[in-house]
Amino acid sequence: MSDKRPRAPRAARWPLRAGPARQVDPVPEQSMDPRAEHGSPDRAPLERSLVDAALYRDGRRVETPASLAEIYHRLPGEPGTMAWIGLFRPSPAQLWEAAGQFGLHELAVEDAIVAHQRPKLERYGKTLFVVLRPARYLDEAEEVDFGEIHVFVGPEFVLTVRHSQTPDLAVVRRRLEADPELLALGPEAVLYAILDAVVDGYAPVIAGLLHDIDEIETEVFGGDPRVSRRIYELSREVVDFQRATRPLLTIMNGLQAGFQKYGTDEELQRYLRDVADHATTVAERVNGFRQALGDILTVNATLVSQAQNEEMKMLAEAGHAQSNEIKKISGWAAILFAPTLIGTVYGMNFDHMAELDWRFGYPFALALMALVCVGLYLVFKRRDWL
Numbered sequence: 001m002s003d004k005r006p007r008a009p010r011a012a013r014w015p016l017r018a019g020p021a022r023q024v025d026p027v028p029e030q031s032m033d034p035r036a037e038h039g040s041p042d043r044a045p046l047e048r049s050l051v052d053a054a055l056y057r058d059g060r061r062v063e064t065p066a067s068l069a070e071i072y073h074r075l076p077g078e079p080g081t082m083a084w085i086g087l088f089r090p091s092p093a094q095l096w097e098a099a100g101q102f103g104l105h106e107l108a109v110e111d112a113i114v115a116h117q118r119p120k121l122e123r124y125g126k127t128l129f130v131v132l133r134p135a136r137y138l139d140e141a142e143e144v145d146f147g148e149i150h151v152f153v154g155p156e157f158v159l160t161v162r163h164s165q166t167p168d169l170a171v172v173r174r175r176l177e178a179d180p181e182l183l184a185l186g187p188e189a190v191l192y193a194i195l196d197a198v199v200d201g202y203a204p205v206i207a208g209l210l211h212d213i214d215e216i217e218t219e220v221f222g223g224d225p226r227v228s229r230r231i232y233e234l235s236r237e238v239v240d241f242q243r244a245t246r247p248l249l250t251i252m253n254g255l256q257a258g259f260q261k262y263g264t265d266e267e268l269q270r271y272l273r274d275v276a277d278h279a280t281t282v283a284e285r286v287n288g289f290r291q292a293l294g295d296i297l298t299v300n301a302t303l304v305s306q307a308q309n310e311e312m313k314m315l316a317e318a319g320h321a322q323s324n325e326i327k328k329i330s331g332w333a334a335i336l337f338a339p340t341l342i343g344t345v346y347g348m349n350f351d352h353m354a355e356l357d358w359r360f361g362y363p364f365a366l367a368l369m370a371l372v373c374v375g376l377y378l379v380f381k382r383r384d385w386l
Helices: 045-049 068-074 092-102 106-114 169-177 187-222 227-257 266-346 361-382
Strands: 050-057 060-063 081-088 120-124 127-132 135-138 143-146 149-153 157-162
Touching: 050 068, 050 169, 068 081, 068 092, 081 092, 081 169, 081 187, 092 106, 092 157, 106 120, 106 127, 106 149, 120 227, 127 187, 127 227, 135 187, 143 187, 143 227, 149 187, 157 187, 169 187, 187 227, 187 266, 227 266, 266 361
Parallel strands: 081 157
Antiparallel strands: 050 060, 050 081, 120 127, 127 149, 135 143, 149 157
16 A cells, blocks of 8 residues: 555646746635635625635636626626636525526535535536535544535636535635636636645545554554454544545546547646546555455454453363362362261260170271272272362
C-alpha cells in the first residue's frame, strides 16, 4: 500500500500560461459560516444562505450580485460569461427558487433538499448534477468525518449546495480566480476544481487510516485485549470511506465519456483525466486498507484462539494435577481408615468378645489391619491413585 505515486504540485496542476502579466483583483476571504458573510441574522434567509455569488467574464469576476434573481437577470448570455453561486444549507424554498431561475430538474432539486445522497453523476438536458462526499480525518477520535456537496453545472452557471462545513469552497474559488485563464474555460473548469479539491482532501484521510492500521498491527502482536474492538471500528470507517470514494470512478468515467459529445476543452480534459487517475489511486488504497484489516482480523482471531487454547490447556493441566492430588489423599485416607475401624471395634468395652480370651487375638487384629492396608494399597496403586 506504499506504492502510491507522489501527487503533482499545485503549480503543475493549474499552470499559469505564458503571456503578459494581468492584474487580479483581490477577493475578500469568505467565511465558512454564511451569517458572517451577511452580517446580522435579521437579514433575509436567502442572503444568509448565499455564501458567495459572482459573475465572471473571460475568467475574471466582474460583479457580485446580492440575490439569485439579480444573478439570473444579469447573466447576459454572452460567450465567456458565467455565474458561480455558493449556497450553504439553503431552505427548500430557496432551492426551488434557484430551480425556477436556472431551469434545474425537479428530481435533482429534491435530492439536494433531502441530502444524504450517495456520490453520483446525473445529466438533465444541458445541466449536470454531481453529488460528492468530501472527507476529513479526526485523529483523536480515529473517525472519518464526511461532508456533502451538490453541484449543478449548466452552460452559463455553477450552483454549489453544501450541507456541511467541509469542504471550504472559498479556497477553491480563490485558486481559480488567481488563474483566470483556467476559469475562462467555463463552468466545467469550476467542476474540475471542486473535484480536484475533494480528491486532494482524501490524502490526509488515507494517511490517518494508514497510521492507525500500522498501530493496530503492533497491538495485535503485542497481545492488547482491546484491539479487536479497534479493528472493528476502524473497519467500519474504511467501509464508509470506500462508499464515498468508489463512486468517484463512475463519476469520472461519465465525464470522460461526454468529452467529445459536449465539446470539453482539450486542456480541461487533461486536468479531468488527472483527477480520474488520482481517484483511481484513492480507490485502490482504500481497497487495500479493507483487505489489510481483514487479514489483521484473521490473524488476531488466530492469536486469540491460540491464547484461549493455551489457557484451556493450563487449566486442564491444573485440574488434572489437582485430581491426582485428590486421588492420593483419598487413597491414603481409605488405607488409614481400615486399621482405625478395626482398632475402634476392638477398643470397645464388651464383656463377651471371642478374641479377648483367644491367645492369638492381638496378633490377629494387627495382622488383619496390615492385610487390609496392603490390600487397599495394591488396589489404589493399580488404579493410579497412589
